[in-house]
Amino acid sequence: MALSAYEIIYLLIIMFSLYLSILWLKIFYLDKDEIAKALLGPTKSKKQPKVSIIIPAYNEAETIVATLNSVLALEYPKNKLEIIVVNDGSTDNTADIVQAYKKHNIILLNKKNGGKASSLNIGLKKATGELVGVLDADSVVSKNSLMTMLHHFEDDKNVGAVISGIRTLNKNKLIEKLQRFEYIFTILFRRLMTSLDTLYVTPGVLSIYRKNVLQNLGGFDENNLTEDMEIALRLKHEKYLVKLELGSITYTTVPSTFSELAQQRIRWCRGHMENTWKYKDMIFNPDYGFTGAFQFPVNMISPILLITLLFLVTRGTIDTFRNLFLHLSAQGIGFFYNIAFPSLKHIIFSMNIKILFPLVLSALIAFVMISLAHKFTKEKWEFPITYILFFTIYPLLIAWFWILAIFQTFTKKRPKW
């Protein structure tokens, strides 16, 4: 059977993607009743423990007002809610802005610039709540986002953290629209990971932790590039559960330029590698359930296949342009006279069915997942071109970020936030 090396690699990538798509779809159908319950009406907590929300801030003068207003609007007893802003050595007027909110009993802590994790740890020391929440100063929460998360802590004492379903605030530029779509998709995937108990990140846009668990674990790692991933993995390492609450809706500001996006994603990729190495004893380890046996290997294989796909696509594109150049240089103006539209028979007979068939099925499953993601996040279908770009160009962009992240890791370049 004549299969070229390139065809074998393409088929491996498609097979991996197909396998994951089918698996996530099956997981969805196994848990669809639970997921649908969240849509009917989020479960509100019976108890109302004291919650301390820590907002680390570095030069967030433009966005922190909206953040603070949204937190103050939370549907939660005011005497059970403690808001702590940690000013991480801002050079703009962030501190002055927060100071004006003191009448709302917002605590402002000022410190020398030391990074987000150090700010969170300062806040953690000050926090008096039974539960501690983390909220980025460029994010906003919806009114019931906190109330809907807390029942998980009552339902299961092994729950160490609960995260919210994050949407994007800004969606004007193409790059923001792409991220909007990515975040919608991510909400569904994180909910499915919750079903499998493989959720491995607690993002800074409203994640709630048990304070005593955080303290016993030693707080946030101040030397880590992605402390939100590191703390989640540490929780899982100590056999705590991390869950996503679909009914908790929060919004964050996403990078609006390519360079901002690159900076963010390269840091995430580097943090991913750093934390995978830090918790390498979990890889393929059934003691850590599906996280060790499945999620970790998938997280390791995915970037490798993405980078491989980038090389294959680049090679194919170079070949196409090279062929076009040869064609043009051989025929000159005659090139335009020699263009002929192929017949239907020719098109069908030229198809590489063994690649196309699984690829088309993979695309169909992806479409089903997109539909489910929109349905369960109650988001509208907007900007159709985004979907095409998301499944064609965006993965190649992410592959580039991975390559840059690997390069920076090995050249020990300082990361940028």
Next chain:
Amino acid sequence: MENVKKRYQQQMFFTSAIVAFFILVSGIALGMVLDRYKVDDSLSSLRQNELNAESYFLEQQLIEGSDIDKCEIAKPRAQALSEELVKLGNELSNYKESSLFKKNDYDYLLRRYFLLEIRTYSLFKDIRSECEDATNTIIFFYRIDDDSSVKQGYALDEVVRQNPDVSVFSFDIDYKNEPLISTIKLGYDISDAPTIIINDEQVMQGFSSVEKITDILRK
């Protein structure tokens, strides 16, 4: 209940892999079915062309010695044969790129195709020796995956577009399964690709531009 759910979840990893593998194998199987159609289709075209060539030869024998102008009949028929051959050649090379052709099937078709080309070329040689204002012929030796050969192929397409009376006969210089090709190479002392031979006289090794070929054809 949790244990049942966990057990079902574990089974899902396995069944998902089975389903994905099944889809992959189905794609390969569909590819093989399509290849079968391609082989049958190419074989059918080849047989049709071989019949047309046979018909031409018989026609020439029948009109030998009669008052019918051999050249008047021969030229258009030979031209039609040549055009069909080009189509068939393009089909074979396109299908090869995307197919699961068994090597033997493809080699067999290719060998028959090259033989048909040689046969048709010999018809053109006869026409040139017996008829005035005969069609021009170009034998083109190419090498697979060679940029110069690809470029030469495009140049020859343009030459044919500008000069519809030109017929091109293409051969893979590295093809070993047909001794006649080696004989032709030996006859014209061909060692590398791309090489073109214009009207049995002018041998040009390396890339030849459209202008250069057209100038020679005009002489």
